[in-house]
Amino acid sequence: MSNRMWGGRFATGPDAIMEEINASIGFDQKLWRQDIAGSKAHSAMLAETGIITGADRDAIHAGLDEIAAEIEAGTFVFERGLEDIHMNIEAKLAEKIGAAAGRLHTARSRNDQVALDVKLWVRDTLDHLDSQFHDLMSVTVAKAAEHAGVVMPGFTHLQSAQPVTFGHHLLAHVEMWARDRARFKDARARLNECPLGAAALAGTSFPIDRAMTAQALGFDRPTANSMDSVADRDYALEALAAASIAAMHLSRLAEEIVIWTSAQFRFVKLSDKFTTGSSIMPQKRNPDAAELVRAKTGRIAGSFNALLMVMKGLPLTYQKDMQEDKEQIFDGLESLSLALAATTGMMRDLEPEAVILRRAAGSGFSTATDLADWLVRELGIPFREAHHVTGRIVAIAADRDTTLDKVTLAEMQSVHAGITEEVYSVLSVSRSVGSRVSYGGTAPKNVRSQAKRWQARLAKEKPIAERD
Numbered sequence: 001m002s003n004r005m006w007g008g009r010f011a012t013g014p015d016a017i018m019e020e021i022n023a024s025i026g027f028d029q030k031l032w033r034q035d036i037a038g039s040k041a042h043s044a045m046l047a048e049t050g051i052i053t054g055a056d057r058d059a060i061h062a063g064l065d066e067i068a069a070e071i072e073a074g075t076f077v078f079e080r081g082l083e084d085i086h087m088n089i090e091a092k093l094a095e096k097i098g099a100a101a102g103r104l105h106t107a108r109s110r111n112d113q114v115a116l117d118v119k120l121w122v123r124d125t126l127d128h129l130d131s132q133f134h135d136l137m138s139v140t141v142a143k144a145a146e147h148a149g150v151v152m153p154g155f156t157h158l159q160s161a162q163p164v165t166f167g168h169h170l171l172a173h174v175e176m177w178a179r180d181r182a183r184f185k186d187a188r189a190r191l192n193e194c195p196l197g198a199a200a201l202a203g204t205s206f207p208i209d210r211a212m213t214a215q216a217l218g219f220d221r222p223t224a225n226s227m228d229s230v231a232d233r234d235y236a237l238e239a240l241a242a243a244s245i246a247a248m249h250l251s252r253l254a255e256e257i258v259i260w261t262s263a264q265f266r267f268v269k270l271s272d273k274f275t276t277g278s279s280i281m282p283q284k285r286n287p288d289a290a291e292l293v294r295a296k297t298g299r300i301a302g303s304f305n306a307l308l309m310v311m312k313g314l315p316l317t318y319q320k321d322m323q324e325d326k327e328q329i330f331d332g333l334e335s336l337s338l339a340l341a342a343t344t345g346m347m348r349d350l351e352p353e354a355v356i357l358r359r360a361a362g363s364g365f366s367t368a369t370d371l372a373d374w375l376v377r378e379l380g381i382p383f384r385e386a387h388h389v390t391g392r393i394v395a396i397a398a399d400r401d402t403t404l405d406k407v408t409l410a411e412m413q414s415v416h417a418g419i420t421e422e423v424y425s426v427l428s429v430s431r432s433v434g435s436r437v438s439y440g441g442t443a444p445k446n447v448r449s450q451a452k453r454w455q456a457r458l459a460k461e462k463p464i465a466e467r468d
């Protein structure tokens with residue numbers, strides 16, 4: 001039996017199938033601004049070098065401006081029969097200005113045109129992501145400074161390990177975002193060479209000025225090899241690779257937010273701006289935004305992998321396979337942008353539950369290391385032995401179902417006779433975190449100076465989009 005749903009779709013025959021598999025206008029219309037900017041720079045250069053007349057250039061620019069206005073207004077009709085954004089715009093230009101439109105494509109091919117458009121789109125998006133990272137880092141640094149002294153449990157193996165400060169924990173994430181931002185910055189610097197003028201693959205016999213178009217479009221220089229220019233998608237892969245790592249970072253914080261907001265932990269409060277209620281269980285507040293940020297990682301790393309597999313094994317130069325780059329690039333980078341916006345919103349919103357965090361910080365014998373360090377420092381016991389003595393004191397506390405600071409001096413002395421009253425001074429969580437003053441340590445005073453360092457650095461490293 002034939003499948004009606006699918007049978008119907010392809011009933012019109014091979015022409016329709018070809019059009020469907022061949023067309024990219026359904027997704028590459030997103031490149032219209034870049035396409036028009038590239039065409040304007042190209043035609044300006046063609047006129048400057050005497051390849052077309054000034055009158056043709058003016059007609060081309062006026063026509064392109066009209067087209068931009070129509071697309072902006074939503075009145076432009078994209079046609080699938082015209083395949084892609086390049087041909088849709090060129091056909092419309094011909095309708096508007098006639099023969100001059102045909103001169104726009106002199107010394108250019110869709111191969112260098114599409115390479116340029118995609119590069120420009122990726123570059124614009126990297127600049128936007130850069131300002132989003134700047135926002136997220138600023139919000140988080142402010143929150144860290146505000147809660148520099150709030151103690152909480154630090155975890156290894158998701159077991160209470162040692163007390164840390166909430167501010168210190170937040171600044172750990174800021175460090176990761178700074179590396180993400182640097183990776184995108186590096187990728188942008190490598191991306192910034194202009195492929196326009198490579199033409200189909202071999203360059204052109206027209207006396208074009210590639211430095212002129214490169215400069216007009218904000219590139220550092222033209223690409224040096226015409227074949228590489230049309231075959232290269234490294235800039236997109238690098239952006240998606242950096243995005244995958246960044247998404248992985250966001251997913252770790254998202255997972256912490258999921259854990260922290262659970263009824264079992266209640267470490268932080270997140271308002272209903274970023275949570276939803278359950279339709280059936282009135283007590284629930286689900287951390288949907290955090291869960292979705294966590295999930296985007298799969299999607300973003302998926303885009304990177306998909307494009308890497310599209311590119312693998314392609315002989316030089318342009319192959320139609322490369323048309324499949326766009327949906328991965330758009331989806332991967334736009335998903336990261338949304339995840340960043342949601343994470344920034346949550347960071348602005350969330351507040352630590354200081355009382356609960358302090359109680360949790362003291363549970364799980366989290367100051368056991370402080371006790372062992374005290375034995376080493378005050379009694380001169382080798383660390384390995386101190387570890388053993390501490391273990392026995394922890395066992396006493398565990399037996400009595402209490403915390404380390406509630407173990408009596410007599411009980412401690414039954415394990416090691418040299419222990420004095422003084423030991424209690426290191427068993428509180430505040431003392432513990434306050435003592436971690438080594439560079440990079442969790443002491444509130446360290447957190448305050450690190451937050452200041454970040455504020456100064458963020459003031460200096462403004463988003464690319466805001467620089468002059």
Ligand code: ARG
Binds near residue numbers: 024110111114323324
């Ligand atoms: N739509 C095409 C793409 O996205 C544009 C380049 C087409 N070039 C060609 N020689 N058919 O890759």
